[in-house]
Amino acid sequence: MLGDNVYYIALSWAAVQAGTPAQAGLVMSASALPRALLMLGGGVVADRFGPRRVVIGSDVVRCAAVVAVAALLLLARPGLWSLALLALVFGAVDAMFMPAVGALPTRITGQDQLARVQGMRGLSIRFANVVGAPLGGLGVALGGAAAAFGLAGLLIAASVPLLISVRVRALPADPTVPGRDAAAGIPEPHTAEPRSAEPHGVEAHVAEAHGVEAHAAEPRAVEPSAGPAVRSRAWGDLVGGLRYIRRHRVLAPLMVAIALGDLGFVGPLNVGLTLLADRRGWGASGMGWVLAGFGAGAGAMSLLLAVRGRLPRAGLVAGAAILAGSVAIGALAFVPYLLAAVGVALLVGLLAGLSGALCGALLQTQADPAYLGRVTAVAGLVSLGLAPLSMPVAAAAIGAWGLGPVFVVSAVVCGLGGVVALSVPSLRQAELPH
Numbered sequence: 001m002l003g004d005n006v007y008y009i010a011l012s013w014a015a016v017q018a019g020t021p022a023q024a025g026l027v028m029s030a031s032a033l034p035r036a037l038l039m040l041g042g043g044v045v046a047d048r049f050g051p052r053r054v055v056i057g058s059d060v061v062r063c064a065a066v067v068a069v070a071a072l073l074l075l076a077r078p079g080l081w082s083l084a085l086l087a088l089v090f091g092a093v094d095a096m097f098m099p100a101v102g103a104l105p106t107r108i109t110g111q112d113q114l115a116r117v118q119g120m121r122g123l124s125i126r127f128a129n130v131v132g133a134p135l136g137g138l139g140v141a142l143g144g145a146a147a148a149f150g151l152a153g154l155l156i157a158a159s160v161p162l163l164i165s166v167r168v169r170a171l172p173a174d175p176t177v178p179g180r181d182a183a184a185g186i187p188e189p190h191t192a193e194p195r196s197a198e199p200h201g202v203e204a205h206v207a208e209a210h211g212v213e214a215h216a217a218e219p220r221a222v223e224p225s226a227g228p229a230v231r232s233r234a235w236g237d238l239v240g241g242l243r244y245i246r247r248h249r250v251l252a253p254l255m256v257a258i259a260l261g262d263l264g265f266v267g268p269l270n271v272g273l274t275l276l277a278d279r280r281g282w283g284a285s286g287m288g289w290v291l292a293g294f295g296a297g298a299g300a301m302s303l304l305l306a307v308r309g310r311l312p313r314a315g316l317v318a319g320a321a322i323l324a325g326s327v328a329i330g331a332l333a334f335v336p337y338l339l340a341a342v343g344v345a346l347l348v349g350l351l352a353g354l355s356g357a358l359c360g361a362l363l364q365t366q367a368d369p370a371y372l373g374r375v376t377a378v379a380g381l382v383s384l385g386l387a388p389l390s391m392p393v394a395a396a397a398i399g400a401w402g403l404g405p406v407f408v409v410s411a412v413v414c415g416l417g418g419v420v421a422l423s424v425p426s427l428r429q430a431e432l433p434h
Contacts, residue, residue: 001124003155005132006139007066007090010148011083013140014073019080027083031091035384038095043377044237046100051107051373052168054100058093059163063156065089070149098384102376106369107168111433115361116309122302122357126295171369241374249426250315250366251375257417257427258359259382261322264414265352267394268329268407269294275398276333276341286338293342297349298356305357315430318358319421325351326418330411333403355418362430 008028015024046054069086105117139148245251277287311317328348335341367375390410397406421427 001128002132002135003062003066003152003159005128006136006148006155007152009133009136009140010145010152011087013148014145015080015083017145018077018083023080027080027087030084030087031094032384034088034091035095036381038092039099039377039381039384040238040374041234041377042095042097043099043241043374044234045096046103046373046377047241047370048234048237050168051100051103052163052166054096055104056160056163058097058100059156059160061093062090062097063153063160065093066149066156067153070146070153073144073146073149098380099373099377102364102380103369103373104166104168105364106372107171108166111365113309114364115311115314115357115432116306118357118360118364119302119304119306119309121360122353123299123306126299126302129295238374241371242378244368244371245375245378248366250362250430253420253424253427254359254362254366255378255382257319257322257421258379259386260417260420261326261355261359261414262383263386263390264326264410264412264417265329267390268332268410269348271391271395272333272398272403272407272410275395276403279403280336280338280341282338282341286341289338289342290345293345294349294352297346297351298353299349301350301353301357304354305361310432310434311358312431314358314362314432315421315427318355318362319418319428321351321355321358321418322421323415323418325355326411326415329414330408333407358432361432362427365433366430 012024012028015027018024019027042054065086069082072082105114109117135151136148139151143150245255273287273290277283277290280286282290305311325348328344328351332341332344332348335344363375363379364372394406394410397409
């Protein structure tokens, strides 16, 4: 995550230096298209070939691409084409990397620790956001875009041996989670990975007592045959994953709640907050304070979940937090003073951080691990593919009708996610495992 933040600083700086602001904007947004188009396919790849293998491979490709551009910038002035190509490669690799990362937690820890993992991941994101931008700026100041790209490549390279050191266990033979939808009638997923190598019960305790490694090495994927049969199986896996989500009593409404929450949240927090700070006269520093308030709130909730590991009545709490957070989002447009806006942003961060962490934990614990790559891909497609589309719409709407009405509409859309979570009994009653 640190490497990613440094990479984005380097890319934006290099693009601005090499072209016009409009061209730089196109370069910065170039990764969004392949990421959105390939995300669902990335989920199929993660489930078919194993998340650990996909994470390591995609991380190596990202590192090689960034280092290659750093070397190219040192040796020549290639122009915008190399930066656009790098952005496209990064977006395509992200489409493989993100679903695989989402599918890893269930393979490296127990169900009762998945909520804690979500909390620690949230803390990592906040840390990387705070440290990565200044680190990227320092790299640019000391050696230009080439040095910043080189630094990003080194940080990503440092993550590769750490990922290689991670050992995963095979898919559990018969996963059971309290409150989980039995998904009756849904066929067993076709996967190249066997589901019986994980020690259970007494065997696991004996292995632990004697210091024996209780996790099996990741099984080797069956070599797929080339041609139409491979495409047919991949398409079947994708359709099967979508059917699994649609029929699941918890995951289906959870996806709707996540989608509505993101669509109502992304526009105001990005475009809307910038325009709000400008019209209130708070300036860039004022906007920074508001964002800091949000980050502090979200980080505090991530820390709470990392420490506690579990909150009771997760579905009910998540729905209530989404609903309350939507009210705070709507109120932000009507706050006249900076200090009050920081306080409201802190409240938004607390509620959004709580609902986001709980939704992520429910997604991890409710989904069958064999489908988790595809489930994560669908959630990622909503958050990274659909939600950003609300930003230009929000900007145009603010120009036409003003800040207040747009923030209120966004709050209503976000609140509908909470209504869905609270009105569907299976999601409202969903629990995290003990």
